[in-house]
Amino acid sequence: MSTLTKILIVLLTVFSIFLCGIVVTYVANANNYRQMYMGLRVEKDSAVKKEESARNELNTFKDETDRHKRQLNSTIDSLKSQANQLQRDLQTANAEKDDAIRRMSSWEAIVMDFSKTTDSQSQLLKNTLDELEKLRAEQIKKDKELKQTETTLLEKMVIISTLDKKAKRLLEEKTELQNRLNQLLRQYGKIAAPAVPVTPKPEKARTTSVARNIGLKGRVTAVDQKNSMAEISIGGAHGVTEDMKFHVTRGDEFICDILILDVDAEKAVGILDLVQQIPKVGDNASTNL
Amino acid sequence: MSPNGQTVGRKIVTLDNIYTVLLAVAVGAALVSVLFVAYKCYSQYGTIFKIP
Numbered sequence: 001m002s003t004l005t006k007i008l009i010v011l012l013t014v015f016s017i018f019l020c021g022i023v024v025t026y027v028a029n030a031n032n033y034r035q036m037y038m039g040l041r042v043e044k045d046s047a048v049k050k051e052e053s054a055r056n057e058l059n060t061f062k063d064e065t066d067r068h069k070r071q072l073n074s075t076i077d078s079l080k081s082q083a084n085q086l087q088r089d090l091q092t093a094n095a096e097k098d099d100a101i102r103r104m105s106s107w108e109a110i111v112m113d114f115s116k117t118t119d120s121q122s123q124l125l126k127n128t129l130d131e132l133e134k135l136r137a138e139q140i141k142k143d144k145e146l147k148q149t150e151t152t153l154l155e156k157m158v159i160i161s162t163l164d165k166k167a168k169r170l171l172e173e174k175t176e177l178q179n180r181l182n183q184l185l186r187q188y189g190k191i192a193a194p195a196v197p198v199t200p201k202p203e204k205a206r207t208t209s210v211a212r213n214i215g216l217k218g219r220v221t222a223v224d225q226k227n228s229m230a231e232i233s234i235g236g237a238h239g240v241t242e243d244m245k246f247h248v249t250r251g252d253e254f255i256c257d258i259l260i261l262d263v264d265a266e267k268a269v270g271i272l273d274l275v276q277q278i279p280k281v282g283d284n285a286s287t288n289l
Numbered sequence: 290m291s292p293n294g295q296t297v298g299r300k301i302v303t304l305d306n307i308y309t310v311l312l313a314v315a316v317g318a319a320l321v322s323v324l325f326v327a328y329k330c331y332s333q334y335g336t337i338f339k340i341p
Contacts, residue, residue, distance in 0.1 A: 001305055009308045016315035020322035027326050032333050 133265040137236025144239060216240060217286040220248060220258075220279050221267065228272040230258050232285045240268045246285040254289075255279050 181192045218234035230248075234240055240263050248255040255277050258270040272279070330337050 001308065006308055009311050013311040013315040017318050020318040023322050024325055027329050030329070034334050 134236065137263075137265050140237060141239055141241065214239070214244075214287040216244075216246075217284065218246070220281055220283040220285055223279050223281060225278060228275070229261075229269060230272055230279055231267055231269050232258065233267060235265050235267045236263045237265050244268075244287065245273075246270065246287055247289050248279045249284050249286070249289070250277075250280070253277075255283055258285060 178192060185192055216234060216239055218232045218238070220230055221233045222231040224230065232240075232246060240260060242260055242263055244260045246258040246260065248258060256275040256279055257273040258279075259273050260268050260270040262269045327337050
């Protein structure tokens with residue numbers, strides 16, 4: 001055997017072992033592509049199923065989304081119309097508010113004027129009532145005077161009636177006497193001269209004042225010693241007039257006089273006169289002792 | 290083997306047998322590798338030569 005053959009045998013053995021080791025190592029560590037293929041196919045099938053279901057869900061979701069979209073569009077349209085209506089209502093309400101504010105301002109001015117007018121009317125009413133009270137007191141006084149005058153008038157009418165009857169009777173007697181005198185004088189050719197009244201002609205009738213007691217009675221309600229004045233509990237409504245004099249008594253004791261200076265409806269004020277003692281509240285005050 | 294070997298003595302025969310063993314080893318290694326590859330192909334793909 002030649003040397004070259006030996007070398008080739010050794011090299012062949014070495015390379016055979018080396019290559020076989022490489023091949024065995026590669027095959028031992030190679031991937032199982034069939035198993036990987038099967039796994040990937042299963043994954044692909046499941047992915048395809050998932051895709052189908054996802055597509056169905058997507059279609060369903062799209063349909064539902066479209067339906068919701070249509071509903072939302074209709075809702076948006078109705079809301080827009082409502083918003084427009086509300087906008088118009090708001091504008092109307094604002095206009096009404098401005099109008100109401102203007103009317104309120106005018107009413108405020110009217111109410112203020114009315115309040116002022118009411119105050120002035122109240123004051124005028126108060127003054128009128130006071131004047132009415134005074135007029136009532138004066139009316140009562142006048143009524144009393146009228147009654148008194150009527151009584152006097154009736155008395156005078158009775159007197160006048162009696163006098164008329166007397167005058168008529170005297171006239172009849174005068175006529176009868178005149179006739180008799182004429183009959184007697186005719187026998188002597190004479191006639192009676194017209195009668196001349198001996199008594200003077202009657203003048204205009206005058207009423208005689210009949211003195212009588214006024215009879216007003218009241219009580220002292222206030223005393224002002226500083227100004228020597230006092231107030232009594234009766235006034236114009238009871239017939240009290242200015243310059244009327246009241247006698248103040250306490251029991252049987254004379255205290256003073258009050259000369260009335262100012263008369264109100266239910267009270268009167270006067271100055272003290274003939275002061276024997278200082279009058280007190282509650283003392284009797286009367287026009288006649 | 291050769292007449293030269295017989296004339297030189299037992300040392301040359303021994304050397305020739307070594308090369309025969311080396312060739313046997315190389316052939317055995319190749320055979321084992323082929324068997325291993327065939328086993329792996331069959332176990333993993335179910336066939337040896339066809340593409341599944």
